[in-house]
Amino acid sequence: MGFNYNEKQPVYGQLVDELRKQIKNNYKPNDKLLSEREIMRKYEVSRNTVREALSELENIGYIYRQHGKGTFVASWMDDTTKIGDEYSFTEQMKSLGRKPETKIIEMSERKADEYFSGKLRINVGDPIVKLKRLRLADGMPMMIDRTYLPAEKFENLSIYELETKQRSLYNVFLEDYGEKVRLADEMLSVGIISDKDADLLKIAPNSPGFMLRRTTYNHKNEIIEYTISSARGDQFVYNIKYKH
Amino acid sequence: MGFNYNEKQPVYGQLVDELRKQIKNNYKPNDKLLSEREIMRKYEVSRNTVREALSELENIGYIYRQHGKGTFVASWMDDTTKIGDEYSFTEQMKSLGRKPETKIIEMSERKADEYFSGKLRINVGDPIVKLKRLRLADGMPMMIDRTYLPAEKFENLSIYELETKQRSLYNVFLEDYGEKVRLADEMLSVGIISDKDADLLKIAPNSPGFMLRRTTYNHKNEIIEYTISSARGDQFVYNIKYKH
DNA sequence: CAGTGGTCTAGACCACGCC
DNA sequence: GCGTGGTCTAGACCACTGC
The missing domain is CATH 3.40.1410.10 (Chorismate lyase-like)
Structure with a gap:
């Protein structure tokens, strides 16, 4: 389940894409994601890399984290409205x-x-x-x-x-x-x-x-x-x- | 020049405050900041911690980074007021x-x-x-x-x-x-x-x-x-x- | 070439939520 | 107590810039 280190894209970027795909297909709003350590083992990357990917998903509003509880799919993932609109x-x-x-x-x-x-x-x-x-x-x-x-x-x-x-x-x-x-x-x-x-x-x-x-x-x-x-x-x- | 580890605030948060103060007092827009490794040595923290602090400053628009060149003070820092990233x-x-x-x-x-x-x-x-x-x-x-x-x-x-x-x-x-x-x-x-x-x-x-x-x-x-x-x-x- | 930011690893301890 | 996310360290190699 590892990633390719010779790609143009960094590993955490590939992880972002992979997780985004999974969230879209297999998760509902407020579902709990795998824990950071589980993701780490599953994709054979370090925890730091996992956290970089999760931070990016958090920044674009796909997930939220709760200390001591876990990482969850954002609740408005069912909304159609786009976040971060248009400047043109x-x-x-x-x-x-x-x-x-x-x-x-x-x-x-x-x-x-x-x-x-x-x-x-x-x-x-x-x-x-x-x-x-x-x-x-x-x-x-x-x-x-x-x-x-x-x-x-x-x-x-x-x-x-x-x-x-x-x-x-x-x-x-x-x-x-x-x-x-x-x-x-x-x-x-x-x-x-x-x-x-x-x-x-x-x-x-x-x-x-x-x-x-x-x-x-x-x-x-x-x-x-x-x-x-x-x-x-x-x-x-x-x-x-x-x-x- | 180290930080206090027993504060409520994490070290990178203290670094953010310190750098923000320095930028305000000693830097002009587009000035070059100390490099990540210099900040690391000056404040006796790891590079990861430095990068966490810089990422936060980048997110709130205080600085910008250029690969291979350095980290610089954002060009709008000459403006007096700025609101954003905060709704409170x-x-x-x-x-x-x-x-x-x-x-x-x-x-x-x-x-x-x-x-x-x-x-x-x-x-x-x-x-x-x-x-x-x-x-x-x-x-x-x-x-x-x-x-x-x-x-x-x-x-x-x-x-x-x-x-x-x-x-x-x-x-x-x-x-x-x-x-x-x-x-x-x-x-x-x-x-x-x-x-x-x-x-x-x-x-x-x-x-x-x-x-x-x-x-x-x-x-x-x-x-x-x-x-x-x-x-x-x-x-x-x-x-x-x-x-x- | 040296110096910079970008990415990644392995391991550690802390703080929080829950049973 | 145990699992979770949050913070921090030390060290490594890569990619880009400018001389």
């Missing part, structure tokens, strides 16, 4: 059954100043691409994105792909540049939409809205995008789940 | 180094109507406890919580514990009623703070703020709390991480 506007709108549309208002190149060199973790003076986009759903203006990219990673970024073909930025990242998003980290605050933005969004001046700053990381933990957005306050509801 | 106001404020305080404005019992029976998954007519609280940080009014609890689960809830002793609601849930929070599900939107709330919060009328609705679940997937909150828009920043 295009995908968000599609999943809500609304038709997303993006208009590029500006695309330009500049040199990174102190601020953006820090935000993108590049050197001052390195070239960055600025992309300003108006996002609509079923024709209604929803939000404005100001995206800053390290130009060296995304040479020859094409307005045609983004606007005419209406591909999502993340789709272009992945399929045209091989940059896979691993983590998107968003800071969300409330503010009054600026007059200029309110005009583009076709809303009244001084309307409240969401201000978002998003940093996106690839698998090497490099920053591939920094975006500042203004979103209509009356059109968005955020769902946040805190798991313990 | 008390804990949030403590982790920001601010002194939390709670004033109970109202505590009453009533029978559940259609709306609250649905929100708490109880029968219409079952008793519920309403708790209205003003939350302050360093004496500044920050938010107003309206909390609804199934009265049968929380008999004899004590204002003394909550107000005089300033214990957090979740602490009382856990230690006095054995109800451990498994999941808090928050819906977050933007709105204008009502005049009545603006008065309590000592802010100008028509100020924008966060509107929150939170449902909290225990291990049996029962609902133990439903809370509606209004929070000052100028005092909160939410952090959301999307992992892929």
Whole structure:
């Protein structure tokens, strides 16, 4: 019952996949899993490795542990709702059954100043691409994105792909540049939409809205995008789940 | 430079606190931390313990790691406020180094109507406890919580514990009623703070703020709390991480 | 090449829940 | 007492980065 040590994936990753499969097929919510020591013997790995795998399953909300009692299948495994939602506007709108549309208002190149060199973790003076986009759903203006990219990673970024073909930025990242998003980290605050933005969004001046700053990381933990957005306050509801 | 093994807190937890303090005082965003082996020698702990501490700091977004290069201070650490990974106001404020305080404005019992029976998954007519609280940080009014609890689960809830002793609601849930929070599900939107709330919060009328609705679940997937909150828009920043 | 984080092992003791 | 998860150690080798 051992694992392959020559795989690309580490042993604890293989264990995660194996346990996830088992939970899906053979367990019900609140069922008790094998104990750490039993898993250890069954798959011939050390307890540390077992605990790494279980910690990952705990983090994604598949299981919970109780000191002195055991490890159990999470109780909402029967719920259909997805935990950890979507950060892509295009995908968000599609999943809500609304038709997303993006208009590029500006695309330009500049040199990174102190601020953006820090935000993108590049050197001052390195070239960055600025992309300003108006996002609509079923024709209604929803939000404005100001995206800053390290130009060296995304040479020859094409307005045609983004606007005419209406591909999502993340789709272009992945399929045209091989940059896979691993983590998107968003800071969300409330503010009054600026007059200029309110005009583009076709809303009244001084309307409240969401201000978002998003940093996106690839698998090497490099920053591939920094975006500042203004979103209509009356059109968005955020769902946040805190798991313990 | 060693740690105390007889503390209530485990060694890696003490390390987390120590490193967090150091980062706050002596480091800037994107600075390189001591390597894992250096930390190991400096504090006389094993590398595993160091890595447990660093993983925790990574999870709460204080640091990031780069294979072959080192461990670095996260780039948002220049921001002053950040909320996320915590749904408890008390804990949030403590982790920001601010002194939390709670004033109970109202505590009453009533029978559940259609709306609250649905929100708490109880029968219409079952008793519920309403708790209205003003939350302050360093004496500044920050938010107003309206909390609804199934009265049968929380008999004899004590204002003394909550107000005089300033214990957090979740602490009382856990230690006095054995109800451990498994999941808090928050819906977050933007709105204008009502005049009545603006008065309590000592802010100008028509100020924008966060509107929150939170449902909290225990291990049996029962609902133990439903809370509606209004929070000052100028005092909160939410952090959301999307992992892929 | 040396130094870094990533993975893995074997073994130990502690704290908790239950009978 | 016994089995469970929680913490900790010492040591090993791998994979990646930068010189």
